[in-house]
Amino acid sequence: MQKSKSDYVKLHISVLLSGFTGIFAKLISMNEVVTVWYRMLFAFLLFTVIVFFTKHNVRENFKEIIKICALGMLLAIHLMFFFGSIKYANVAVGTVCYSLVGFFTVVFEPSILKLKFSFKELFYSLLAVLGILLIFNFDTNFRFGIILGVISSALFALYTMYNQIIEVGKSSRTMLFYELLGGTLFMAVFLPVYNYFNPSNIIPIGYDWLWIVLLAFFCTVLMYLMHISVLKTLSAFTVGLVGNLEPIYGIFFAIIFLNEAHSLNLAFYLGMLLIFLSVFLQSFVKYKSK
Numbered sequence: 001m002q003k004s005k006s007d008y009v010k011l012h013i014s015v016l017l018s019g020f021t022g023i024f025a026k027l028i029s030m031n032e033v034v035t036v037w038y039r040m041l042f043a044f045l046l047f048t049v050i051v052f053f054t055k056h057n058v059r060e061n062f063k064e065i066i067k068i069c070a071l072g073m074l075l076a077i078h079l080m081f082f083f084g085s086i087k088y089a090n091v092a093v094g095t096v097c098y099s100l101v102g103f104f105t106v107v108f109e110p111s112i113l114k115l116k117f118s119f120k121e122l123f124y125s126l127l128a129v130l131g132i133l134l135i136f137n138f139d140t141n142f143r144f145g146i147i148l149g150v151i152s153s154a155l156f157a158l159y160t161m162y163n164q165i166i167e168v169g170k171s172s173r174t175m176l177f178y179e180l181l182g183g184t185l186f187m188a189v190f191l192p193v194y195n196y197f198n199p200s201n202i203i204p205i206g207y208d209w210l211w212i213v214l215l216a217f218f219c220t221v222l223m224y225l226m227h228i229s230v231l232k233t234l235s236a237f238t239v240g241l242v243g244n245l246e247p248i249y250g251i252f253f254a255i256i257f258l259n260e261a262h263s264l265n266l267a268f269y270l271g272m273l274l275i276f277l278s279v280f281l282q283s284f285v286k287y288k289s290k
Contacts, residue, residue, distance in 0.1 A: 007230045011242050014226040017219050019249030022091035023257055024215040025083045027207070032083035033194050034202050035212075036076055037187040042216035044180035050221065051177060058177045060170070067166050068175055069182025074159045076183035076190075081152035089145025090260050092268070095250035096135070097149025099275045102282050103128050104157035112161045124281040131274030139267050172228040244279045 028035050051058060060068070085094035103125035110117045136146050167175055195202060204212060231239060251272070254260045 007233045010226045011230045011234060011239060012245075014223045014230070015242055015246050016249055017223040017226075018243075018246050019095075019253055021215065021219045022086050022095050022250050023253050024211045024219060025086045025094075026091050026254075026258060027211045028204075028215070029206075029208055030202070030204065031198075031200050032080050032087050033187075033191060033198075034200065035083050036079045036183075037191045037202075038204065038212045039079070039216050039220060040072075040076055040180060040183040040187050042212060043220040044177075044184045046217055046221050047177060047180055050225075051173065056171070056173050058171075058174045060174060060178065064166075064170070065178055068170075068178035069185065071159065071163055071166060071175075072179035072182025072184075073186040074155065074162070075179055076186050078152055078155035078159055079183075081148045081155060085145045085149035085152055087145075088148060089142035090263060091254035091258060092251045092260050092264055092272075093135070093139075093142045093145050094149050094152075095247045095254070096268075096272055096275055097132065097146055098153050098156070098250075099247045099279055100125075100128050100132060100150060100153035101157045101160070102279060104154045105160070108157055108161060112158075113164070121282055121285060124278050124285065127278035127281070128275045131271035131278070133271075134274065135268050135271035137267075139265055172231070173225075176224055176228075244283055247279075248276070 025032075025035060030038075050056075082094060082098065085097055102121075106118060106121045106125050109115045132146065132150065136143060163175070191202070227239070
């Protein structure tokens with residue numbers, strides 16, 4: 001019982017840490033592409049040190065390594081769109097758009113995971129789409145950021161599903177190692193090309209170094225390791241259910257630490273309520289099915 005309680009605490013801490021991701025993304029002065037490059041690089045280096053000292057075996061055959069690295073590339077692309085949404089709008093908008101992952105999961109699951117299409121889940125997830133449309137039509141200042149956020153949520157839904165397919169029979173730490181490697185290598189190639197056409201500062205200045213290290217360690221490596229740990233004792237359903245609190249934490253932190261409340265109008269709050277209602281109903285359906 002004591003072990004179970006500590007795992008619930010770990011789970012909530014990991015979700016809290018993920019809620020801080022948008023805060024650090026906003027605080028870092030560099031653009032979204034450079035930010036993702038440093039996040040992937042620092043996270044990979046930190047995790048490599050952990051793997052070395054814990055002597056964890058991350059050996060895989062070459063074909064599987066390529067697949068996992070490709071997943072890391074997909075994750076890096078998702079992060080660029082997610083951070084871009086935050087940079088061009090704000091943390092609250094980027095986080096709310098992230099809640100559309102459930103909608104895209106319902107749409108993609110039948111073809112990718114070969115699961116039965118659920119019209120009930122589609123109906124509930126459409127409430128989130130209506131919420132985004134409400135914010136999009138009445139809050140024109142954030143339109144480009146919303147578009148990036150919607151693409152980001154679609155990419156993350158794809159990443160999650162393909163991760164489920166490839167992860168079968170593999171250690172989660174092995175998956176994380178090669179995903180970070182793949183994302184780092186992809187960003188190492190993509191960043192110079194992007195910076196050639198969009199010249200910008202690629203050297204962190206001032207507090208950027210601190211925010212990047214905190215983002216890489218606490219909101220990437222530590223968060224993922226805690227997530228792995230609780231999956232050993234808690235069901236995937238429970239982990240997913242608590243994970244739905246991430247957008248709420250993200251918006252709360254944005255209002256508290258970045259004072260974003262003054263830039264959010266009534267359309268945002270109405271749209272946000274529709275999105276949270278959608279997440280609640282989808283979670284309720286899954287709970288009833290269990």
